[in-house]
Structure formats: structure tokens, C-alpha cells
Amino acid sequence: MNTMTATPSPFSPADRPQLGLRERKKIKTREAIRTATYALVKEQGYDATTIEQIAERAEVSPSTVFRYFPTKEDIVITDEFDPIILDELRARPADEPWMVTLRYVMRKAIQFGLKEDEETSRLRSHLMVQVPAVRSRMMESMSVTGNMLCQAIAERTGRDPESLEVRVYAMSLIGGLMEASLYWAESGHQGEFSDLVERAMDVLEHGLSE
Amino acid sequence: MNTMTATPSPFSPADRPQLGLRERKKIKTREAIRTATYALVKEQGYDATTIEQIAERAEVSPSTVFRYFPTKEDIVITDEFDPIILDELRARPADEPWMVTLRYVMRKAIQFGLKEDEETSRLRSHLMVQVPAVRSRMMESMSVTGNMLCQAIAERTGRDPESLEVRVYAMSLIGGLMEASLYWAESGHQGEFSDLVERAMDVLEHGLSE
DNA sequence: CCATGAAATGAGAGTAGCTCTCAAAAGATG
């Protein structure tokens, strides 16, 4: 749902021979660090996993780890959904009701996210519940997603993306959706996440009234 | 808007002679640490201010600082609004429309918060904008406020406070209000905060439609 | 008022996240 660093879209490095050896190595290193981190966290838990261990398993130096990710939490939470979601939002017809668009795009994003690596996305939301630092960082990255949403809403409605109204609206959406994914993780990932999101959207659209 | 530690309500220590010397000293120390921190942050900025400096100015040891506040950010963000807001919410007549209640209570909370120490609450929201770590922690503490809101909403509507619907609704409210205060700080605290909150409430109630 | 017990404090050592610098290694370029 967020990305601070401009992660290239999810294709394996081999798919892009047009990139120089340098670029390909960078992508490899990045993935190696992430893979190593996920594995270690699965084995020992988040706090018990140190940067040194991550560096060792990824076969890079600790300095390099920090060159690729500003903080330890970022190794875990970074994803590349935002640009995809933005594209999808823009691709919808302009006269479609906003909520219909939103539901459609969210459903698609969830499909995409779960398909790519189900276990990883579960681990991620699990960490969000268990590790305060990760949750914090995750929430902060929401504001990036929020800005993107503001942009999309502004384009759609002709409002100023920086206006209080648009920003409040976007953040309330994101807050609600965030809570839905927390709920999902807290309840041990029971049921379909997409169902929860549908219910969350109902609340966001109509309030608690009904 | 939040409190992780159970700060006693805002009365000067002298007002409560029924407390033992020990308790009164604890309150004094807590306030000394906070005062020292605010002063140093105003002088040098947040990052440049170290725990050692804070300890020195508050005339306690660094260990003591950590005994009173789990993290450096907590020294800055902790406040004691949650219980007050909860009480106010409960004090409203049960048949009053929910949004009316909410607007009333928010207005009151803002009055209270600004009156107590205007400059401090400005500094706080300023830090929220400027220092990522503070913003993160602030956002996380929102979930505490969120739980409180769930409780209040549940009591009012007879729903389960743990239900997805209530939780999503609460967090969307909080996300929106949070954004309003960020907006206020980003625009240099122009205008009345309460006006911004009114506008935010309009959006939260009716969406962007009108 | 003093003795005993409990709580708060200070001192200090230790861990780990994160930053910065500089020299060595590896890829790009002509």
C-alpha cells in the first residue's frame, strides 16, 4: 500500500536485459536483503533479528543494508502498490461513481498483492500487529498513499489536491482500510481479506447508520 | 489526543495534599522532564536534543528519564486528553445524534487543549510535521484513542466495540481529524483550529459530495 | 523517634540501530 523508495515493478531481473549489469545487481541485492530479512524474522522474530545477521545472510556488508533501506522497518514494509493503484484509478472511466471505482481498484490491488506472495503479505500484517515500530512506520507510509489518493481524487473531482477537504477525506479512507487489515491480522487472517474490505467500504460510504 | 501512561489529570501538585510525598515528587519529576525537553527542543530542535541534556536540565539521571518515558518521542507527545474526551462523550444525552455529540466534544477538547498551553500544543503539532519519528509515534498513539472511541460508540449504539464496522468507523474518524491537525500545522497554524475541525467533520459526515 | 521494609534513583556497562568517511573493488566508456 505504500512505497518510499521507487521500487521497480515486480518483474524478475532477468526479464529486463536492457538494464546494465550494475542495475541488475542492485535489484538482486535489494531482493537478497529482503529475502534474508523475511527468512530470519520468520525464524527468530523481528526484534531478535539484527542488521548484522541480515547482512551476513544476504552476503553484503551492514553498510550496504542501510544504503538500500533507511531503517530496519523499511526492509519489511516497503512494497510497490501505490503506483499500480494510481494507474488503475486513472484507468477507470471518469463518469463512474467514485465509490464504485474505489471498490473495483481495491479488489484488484488485493488480488495482486495476495497472488504475488501470500505468505509474505501475511507475515507483514502480522508484524504490523506485533511490532510497534513496524506498525508506526507502516502508518507513516500511509500518508504517502494518502497523498497519492488526494491526487487521484483531485483529478477526478476537479478539486485542489491540497485542500483540507480532499486530504481529510483521503486520510479517513486510508485510516479505515488500515484498520481493516489490522483486524484481519489480529483475527489470525480468518476469512477473505477482500470481504473485510467490502464491509469496511460499506462503513466508509454510509457510516454506521444502517 | 492520547495517553499511553496514566497521567493524572492536569492539576498542580500542590492541589492534592492527600497524595504522599513520593507521589508528589513523581509528578514533579515528570513535569520537570517534560518542561526541560520542550525548552531544549525549542532552542536546538528535536534531533539535536539528547536524553543526556534533558536529564541534566531536569536534574535527574538519564536512567530516570527512561523510567518515566519509554521513548524520547513520548516525552513530547504524551497528553491526557483521552480520558477527558471519553468522559465528555459519556456525559452527553444518549438520544443526541452522534455527530452532534462528536462535534460538541471535539470543540470542548480543543478549547481545553489550547487553553492549557497554546504554545506547547503548537510546538507539538509542529514537531509532528517535521520529525518523522514523532509523527510515527503520534499516529500509533492514535490507535489508543481509536480504541477509546470504539468503546464510546459501542456504548452509544449497542454494537460490539470489537466489531470490524465500529473499528473501521472509529479509525476513519481519527484519520480524518489527524489530517486536519497536520494541515493546521503545515499551514503555519493559520486560522482557528476549531474551524478546520468543523470542516473536517463536514467531510466525515457527508463525504466530498456536496 | 527510630528501625525495618519498600520504592525511587544513580551509576555504569552493554546492545543495536543508524551515520559518516575513506579506501578498495567493480562496472561503464572510449
Next chain:
DNA sequence: CATCTTTTGAGAGCTACTCTCATTTCATGG
């Protein structure tokens, strides 16, 4: 192959944060 640029590794250094233990400070019953 030579040169230039980018990436990496090594290591020192800072600081938030934790833990332990001895010392001091307050509370309490006699």
C-alpha cells in the same frame, strides 16, 4: 586497455534504549 564513475566494505562514532546493582529516600509500625 586505461580512465572515470558507481558501488561496496571496513570501521569508527553517536545515541537511544535496556539491565543490573548499590545507594538513597520515603512510608510504616512500634
